[in-house]
Amino acid sequence: MAKTANSISVGHWLRQHPQLARIDLELSLCYTLECSRAHLLSHADSILSLGQLKQLQDWTDQLHAGIPFAYLYGKQEFWGLELAVDASVLVPRPDTETLVEQTLACLPDRTYAAANGMRPRLLDLGTGSGAIALALAAERKDIEIHACDISAPSLALARTNSETLGLPIHFHHSDWFNNINGCFDVIVANPPYIDPADPHLIALHAEPNHALVAQEHGLADLRKICCHAAEYLHSSGWLLLEHGHDQGPAVRSLLAENGFSPAQSCKDLGGNERVSWGQKGADGAELIHG
Numbered sequence: 450m451a452k453t454a455n456s457i458s459v460g461h462w463l464r465q466h467p468q469l470a471r472i473d474l475e476l477s478l479c480y481t482l483e484c485s486r487a488h489l490l491s492h493a494d495s496i497l498s499l500g501q502l503k504q505l506q507d508w509t510d511q512l513h514a515g516i517p518f519a520y521l522y523g524k525q526e527f528w529g530l531e532l533a534v535d536a537s538v539l540v541p542r543p544d545t546e547t548l549v550e551q552t553l554a555c556l557p558d559r560t561y562a563a564a565n566g567m568r569p570r571l572l573d574l575g576t577g578s579g580a581i582a583l584a585l586a587a588e589r590k591d592i593e594i595h596a597c598d599i600s601a602p603s604l605a606l607a608r609t610n611s612e613t614l615g616l617p618i619h620f621h622h623s624d625w626f627n628n629i630n631g632c633f634d635v636i637v638a639n640p641p642y643i644d645p646a647d648p649h650l651i652a653l654h655a656e657p658n659h660a661l662v663a664q665e666h667g668l669a670d671l672r673k674i675c676c677h678a679a680e681y682l683h684s685s686g687w688l689l690l691e692h693g694h695d696q697g698p699a700v701r702s703l704l705a706e707n708g709f710s711p712a713q714s715c716k717d718l719g720g721n722e723r724v725s726w727g728q729k730g731a732d733g734a735e736l737i738h739g
């Protein structure tokens with residue numbers, strides 16, 4: 450028997466949208482029904498009201514149009530932190546947690562820093578929602594974290610996230626290093642790195658172009674950062690970069706050409722070489738991990 454609009458259950462509605470990510474559908478239902486995922490899944494027979502169906506239809510229309518769920522929901526989890534997001538920022542990706550992990554590994558050890566009266570300084574270039582800087586601030590309360598972005602709306606959102614989470618960050622409105630002063634122990638960046646001709650860009654049309662696209666086949670911003678980072682790093686400081694899955698060799702070359710060695714790369718959760726780094730003034734060959 451055909452179902453009428455007012456006899457559609459949670460389970461039936463979930464099956465109506467096979468093209469959309471199951472997690473987005475479940476979270477849409479949780480938001481609409483104001484319940485947890487556990488409750489939702491154990492009440493798959495619950496009938497949705499017409500008002501609920503109307504709201505869900507509005508969300509699925511937007512999801513079908515390529516609007517990320519995080520923009521509809523206004524939140525995205527990263528490194529266990531709930532971040533506010535809107536269309537002014539890139540939705541933080543789980544893969545970027547690999548960059549956070551590697552950055553934590555390069556920071557001076559907490560006990561060593563305390564014993565030597567050090568307060569390590571870190572700079573996050575192109576902070577967007579503040580994801581990387583805030584994840585690091587959550588892990589290392591003993592370091593001084595600075596973050597910049599060229600986009601004023603992104604910075605405003607990152608500042609809100611910093612205040613909401615109670616994780617202090619020094620924010621700077623800056624075109625890469627143009628408005629940055631002083632030297633750091635670690636510089637980390639997830640800059641735009643997609644080639645303007647990359648066909649995958651179509652699927653990302655709802656996210657800001659300035660967060661995604663770079664000239665020179667996606668390498669222009671990575672090159673600028675590699676060229677100038679040493680001026681803003683203490684001796685033996687580290688530069689760590691996220692980049693495209695096929696840009697590892699090019700980024701290791703940029704690091705090595707600019708005095709960072711050994712130029713190393715590791716793979717993200719999907720098994721792609723997506724994070725590369727090197728140390729200012731160190732000696733060594735090129736290394737690939739994982």
Ligand SMILES: C[S@@+](CC[C@H](N)C(=O)[O-])C[C@H]1O[C@@H](n2cnc3c(N)ncnc32)[C@H](O)[C@@H]1O
Nearest residue numbers: 541575576577598599600624625639640641660
């Ligand atoms: C790929 S997004 C990364 C956002 C965030 N760090 C993350 O990992 O989710 C790149 C960020 O770089 C910023 N950006 C682009 N060009 C910039 C520039 N010339 N100077 C500073 N930030 C820039 C964008 O506004 C965007 O927030």
